[in-house]
Amino acid sequence: xxxxxxxxxxxxxxxxxxxxxxxxxxxxxxxxxxxxxxxxxxxxxxxxxxxxxxxxxxxxxxxxxxxxxxxxxxxxxxxxxxxxxxxxxxxxxxxxxxxxxxxxxxxxxxxxxxxxxxxxxxxxxxxxxxxxxxxxxxxxxxxxxxxxxxxxxxxxxxxxxxxxxxxxxxxxxxxxxxxxxxxxxxxxxxxxxxxxxxxxxxxxxxxxxxxxxxxxxxxxxxxxxxxxxxxxxxxxxxxxxxxxxxxxxxxxxxxxxxxxxxxxxxxxxxxxxxxxxxxxxxxxxxxxxxxxxxxxxxxxxxxxxxxxxxxxxxxxxxxxxxxxxxxxxxxxxxxxxxxxxxxxxxxxxxxxxxxxxxxxxxxxxxx
Numbered sequence: 001x002x003x004x005x006x007x008x009x010x011x012x013x014x015x016x017x018x019x020x021x022x023x024x025x026x027x028x029x030x031x032x033x034x035x036x037x038x039x040x041x042x043x044x045x046x047x048x049x050x051x052x053x054x055x056x057x058x059x060x061x062x063x064x065x066x067x068x069x070x071x072x073x074x075x076x077x078x079x080x081x082x083x084x085x086x087x088x089x090x091x092x093x094x095x096x097x098x099x100x101x102x103x104x105x106x107x108x109x110x111x112x113x114x115x116x117x118x119x120x121x122x123x124x125x126x127x128x129x130x131x132x133x134x135x136x137x138x139x140x141x142x143x144x145x146x147x148x149x150x151x152x153x154x155x156x157x158x159x160x161x162x163x164x165x166x167x168x169x170x171x172x173x174x175x176x177x178x179x180x181x182x183x184x185x186x187x188x189x190x191x192x193x194x195x196x197x198x199x200x201x202x203x204x205x206x207x208x209x210x211x212x213x214x215x216x217x218x219x220x221x222x223x224x225x226x227x228x229x230x231x232x233x234x235x236x237x238x239x240x241x242x243x244x245x246x247x248x249x250x251x252x253x254x255x256x257x258x259x260x261x262x263x264x265x266x267x268x269x270x271x272x273x274x275x276x277x278x279x280x281x282x283x284x285x286x287x288x289x290x291x292x293x294x295x296x297x298x299x300x301x302x303x304x305x306x307x308x309x310x311x312x313x314x315x316x317x318x319x320x321x322x323x324x325x326x327x328x329x330x331x332x333x334x335x336x337x338x339x340x341x342x343x344x345x346x347x348x349x350x351x352x353x354x355x356x357x358x359x360x361x362x363x364x365x366x367x
Contacts, residue, residue, distance in 0.1 A: 018053060018054060018055045018058065020050060020053070021047070021050050021051070021053055021054035021055070021058055021059075022054070022055070022058040022061075024043075024046055024047065024050070025047065025054070025058060025061065025062045025065075026061075035071070040071060040072075040073050041073065043073065043076075044073030044075050044076040047062070047076055048075060048076060048079060051079055056084070056086070056087055059080070059083060059087045060086065060087045060090075062080070063080045063083070063087055063088065063089070063090045063091050064090045066080060066090075066091060066095070067090035067091045067093070067094050067095045068094060068095070068096075070096050070097065072095070072097055074097055077091055077095055077097050077098065078102065081095070081098065081102075081106055081110075081114075082106070082109065082110065085110075085111065085113040085114050085117065088110075088114060088117070089117050092106075092114060092117040092118050092121075093117050093118075093120060093121060094121070096123075100125045100127065100128060103118060103121075103124075103125075103128045104127070104128060104131055106118065107128070107131050107132060107135055108135075112136065112137050112139065112140060115132055115135065115136045115140045116136075116139050116140055116143055118132060119132050119136065119140050119143040119144045119147060120143055120147060121147075121149075121150070122147075122149040122150070123149075124147070124149075124150040126150075126151050126152075126153050129144055129150050129151070129152060129153070129156060130153050130155055130156050132144055133152075133156040133159060133160070138163070138167060138170070141160060141163060141167075141170055142167075142169050142170050142173055144156075144160075145160055145170055145173035145174045145177065146173040146176075148177065148178065148214075148217075151179055152177070152179065154181075157180075157181070157184050158184070158187075160174055161174070161184055161187045161188060161191075164188065164191060165191055171188070171191055171192060171196075172196075172220070174188065175188055175192055175196050175199065175200060176213055176216060176217045176220075177213075178213050180200075180203055182203075182204045185200040185201075185203050185204045186204070188200055189201070199216065215304070218251070219251065219254060219255065219258075222245075222247060222251060222255065223255070225245065226241075226242070226245055226247060226255075229241045229245075230255060230259075233264070235264055235267045235268050235271065236271070238252070238268075239252070239268060239271065239272075249268070249272055249299060249300065249301065249305075250301060250302045250304070250305035252268065253265050253268060253269065253301065253305045253308070253309060254304075254305055254308055256268065257308050257309060257312045262312050262313070262316045263281075265309060265312070266280055266281050266284055269295060269296065269299055269301070269309075270295070272299035272300075273294075273295035273296065273298045273299035274298060275291075275295050275298075279291070280292070280295055283295075284313055285317065289327055289330060292327070293327075293330060293331050293334050294334075296309070296331060297331075297334055297335060297338060303328065303331060303332055303335065306327075306328060306331045307324070307328040307331075310323075310324035310325075310327040310328050310331075311324040313327075
């Protein structure tokens with residue numbers, strides 16, 4: 001290996017230089033965590049001297065190896081971070097060696113595409129997100145607004161609210177954040193649709209949890225990614241496609257109910273709860289609550305999805321909304337009782353095992 005590298009180093013052709021870069025990179029970066037400080041220092045010196053000769057694919061492979069390693073040579077990290085964005089992306093997105101000052105300096109030197117990657121980082125200090133908001137374009141603003149792992153300051157948030165008046169995507173991303181102050185929610189209210197307005201009012205009143213906000217965001221993403229498949233009236237095919245796309249039963253039920261497809265939701269629930277569709281439909285329409293509760297529990301439906309189903313039933317049949325709340329309360333009790341029963345059976349089984357063990361005579365023969 002050493003002799004071949006020496007021969008490549010002596011060859012000044014472009015092809016030889018590219019191969020030298022690839023071979024040295026592969027030699028050291030493969031076991032980067034196990035290298036000594038001196039080895040890493042020498043490696044960085046060599047790579048920086050021949051960096052411009054490396055092919056883009058080889059530079060990307062090096063970036064992928066360097067990015068997650070906390071022992072990576074800082075000079076090499078900084079050089080990669082300023083490379084073309086397709087190469088720099090792994091380092092920009094996750095490298096822990098980039099400090100707040102490094103990030104602030106990078107923002108002054110790199111393109112909008114680089115800033116878009118930086119805006120996705122999970123460890124962005126507020127000062128850095130402020131500078132990204134000031135220097136970045138609308139694409140950067142949208143990514144920052146949608147990054148739930150970074151906090152937007154009191155300086156940036158009002159700026160985004162003003163920009164949201166002209167940008168629907170930014171408006172959506174902003175309205176789903178959990179760190180919106182009541183004042184910001186109030187400013188957004190005139191800009192959003194009825195559904196979003198209800199959510200913002202709920203945030204003002206403190207009734208929406210982070211988990212609920214995350215679910216809302218997840219459902220919005222599913223609508224975009226699942227796309228036209230969601231419109232398929234064949235529930236069997238729809239469920240198979242949902243499984244392929246990692247869409248859960250709860251999520252698909254909620255999406256169907258949001259689209260007013262109450263009967264399709266019943267059909268899906270009957271399939272997953274292993275009951276005839278006609279029997280479940282009869283139970284739904286004629287108020288046979290126990291049948292519906294057992295089917296939902298058998299299918300593994302979560303309480304929030306069941307609550308929406310119960311509410312949709314009341315809307316569909318023009319029943320008092322209180323009945324939906326009653327069904328949901330009964331479902332919560334049924335789930336709790338089933339869990340307690342399972343725990344009881346488990347405890348009883350363990351007790352019988354201990355009792356049996358205690359009664360069994362020792363098989364050890366006396367000496």
